[in-house]
Amino acid sequence: MTSLKTVLHVVGARPNFMKIAPILRAAETRGEWRNMLVHTGQHYDAEMSDAFFRDLEMPAPDIHLGIGSGTHGAQTARVLEAMEQVLLTHAPDMVVVVGDVNSTLAAALAAAKMLIPVAHVEAGLRSGDRRMPEELNRILTDQLSSLCLIPSRDAEPNLRREGIPDERIRFVGNVMIDSLLHAMDRARALDTLERFQLQPKGFFLATLHRPSNVDDRDQLEEILSGLRTLAEETPVVLPLHPRTRARIEEFSLDTNGLQITEPLGYHEILQLQEQARLVLTDSGGIQEETTVLGVPCLTLRSSTERPITVTDGTNMLVPERSRSKILMAVNLLLSNLSIPRRPEGWDGVAAERIVRAIADFLSERVGKA
Numbered sequence: 001m002t003s004l005k006t007v008l009h010v011v012g013a014r015p016n017f018m019k020i021a022p023i024l025r026a027a028e029t030r031g032e033w034r035n036m037l038v039h040t041g042q043h044y045d046a047e048m049s050d051a052f053f054r055d056l057e058m059p060a061p062d063i064h065l066g067i068g069s070g071t072h073g074a075q076t077a078r079v080l081e082a083m084e085q086v087l088l089t090h091a092p093d094m095v096v097v098v099g100d101v102n103s104t105l106a107a108a109l110a111a112a113k114m115l116i117p118v119a120h121v122e123a124g125l126r127s128g129d130r131r132m133p134e135e136l137n138r139i140l141t142d143q144l145s146s147l148c149l150i151p152s153r154d155a156e157p158n159l160r161r162e163g164i165p166d167e168r169i170r171f172v173g174n175v176m177i178d179s180l181l182h183a184m185d186r187a188r189a190l191d192t193l194e195r196f197q198l199q200p201k202g203f204f205l206a207t208l209h210r211p212s213n214v215d216d217r218d219q220l221e222e223i224l225s226g227l228r229t230l231a232e233e234t235p236v237v238l239p240l241h242p243r244t245r246a247r248i249e250e251f252s253l254d255t256n257g258l259q260i261t262e263p264l265g266y267h268e269i270l271q272l273q274e275q276a277r278l279v280l281t282d283s284g285g286i287q288e289e290t291t292v293l294g295v296p297c298l299t300l301r302s303s304t305e306r307p308i309t310v311t312d313g314t315n316m317l318v319p320e321r322s323r324s325k326i327l328m329a330v331n332l333l334l335s336n337l338s339i340p341r342r343p344e345g346w347d348g349v350a351a352e353r354i355v356r357a358i359a360d361f362l363s364e365r366v367g368k369a
């Protein structure tokens with residue numbers, strides 16, 4: 001009798017949790033291998049991590065590395081070193097990484113160096129902007145991966161261009177949307193709107209955390225000034241990422257008139273997204289969620305690794321984030337609403353396709369052994 005194989009799943013930061021949750025569920029249902037969950041601890045605050053485990057009904061991690069914050073080099077190196085020990089101890093047959101955070105790259109590198117195959121969920125997304133730390137993480141993680149699991153068809157030419165052979169690429173669709181569709185009933189049942197005294201479609205939701213928006217004082221002030229002007233007529237809710245809160249305090253910036261909150265839970269932010277008149281964000285995931293919810297989204301960035309949300313969805317880029325350009329973009333988007341198309345494979349069952357791809361990969365390896 002052969003012993004059960006082990007698949008080790010890695011999460012580190014907030015946007016990873018809603019991608020791994022449905023994969024773990026589907027893998028457990030399939031029941032063909034043992035699943036282990038490692039949390040690197042890149043995000044560690046209760047609202048950035050614990051709340052998401054609870055909301056997403058995820059099992060507690062089998063291993064918590066407690067990496068915490070640091071410079072990019074230090075954070076990546078700490079995950080690399082700690083993951084190597086985990087892999088030596090548990091010798092999994094495959095490592096699953098998601099997204100583009102520092103933990104993703106570090107875990108993929110640790111595994112690939114030990115000849116443990118890596119499956120990368122959300123492979124092939126490219127913004128074309130190498131100044132974004134996430135872009136470097138994406139490119140390098142895909143190079144290290146034996147299975148590049150792509151969320152949309154436009155990812156395929158990106159991978160080909162970087163020399164990734166066809167047999168490593170598999171279209172699976174967008175697993176974030178599995179979590180979204182699973183969560184919407186609970187999200188709609190919450191009283192978040194009442195709690196913030198908001199009317200359906202009567203407010204703007206804003207989220208900000210990219211270094212390119214928040215680490216530069218003048219840039220951050222331009223965006224806040226745009227939001228303060230919008231808030232003179234329509235409430236603006238701004239849940240604050242810890243990085244953004246720290247910068248606002250450090251630069252002593254004015255947030256008067258804005259409804260500032262702590263980072264919100266998964267269901268709360270989904271309710272606010274669905275009910276917002278328009279969302280302003282620099283998040284990757286929110287561009288996708290608003291496209292599926294059919295809510296207009298302004299992405300305060302010069303590029304996006306998710307162009308399908310612009311061509312098919314509700315997203316519009318605001319490359320120049322000055323107060324006046326932001327206000328113009330809000331007016332333009334609100335007066336030109338189009339009916340979004342939901343991209344192929346954003347259908348709530350991407351996790352089944354991911355698990356099937358992993359199963360095929362593992363059984364082919366048995367065949368070759």
Ligand code: UD1
Binds near residue numbers: 014069102
């Ligand atoms: C990371 C990801 C980014 C993702 C974002 C979502 C990388 C390179 N970036 O950026 O892709 O969109 O998460 O949130 O991996 N902090 C806390 N508590 C926490 C987590 C962070 O206080 O639980 C503070 C720390 O002071 C830290 C700062 O926030 O220095 C930034 O955290 P970090 O994980 O380095 O990057 P993010 O900006 O969150």
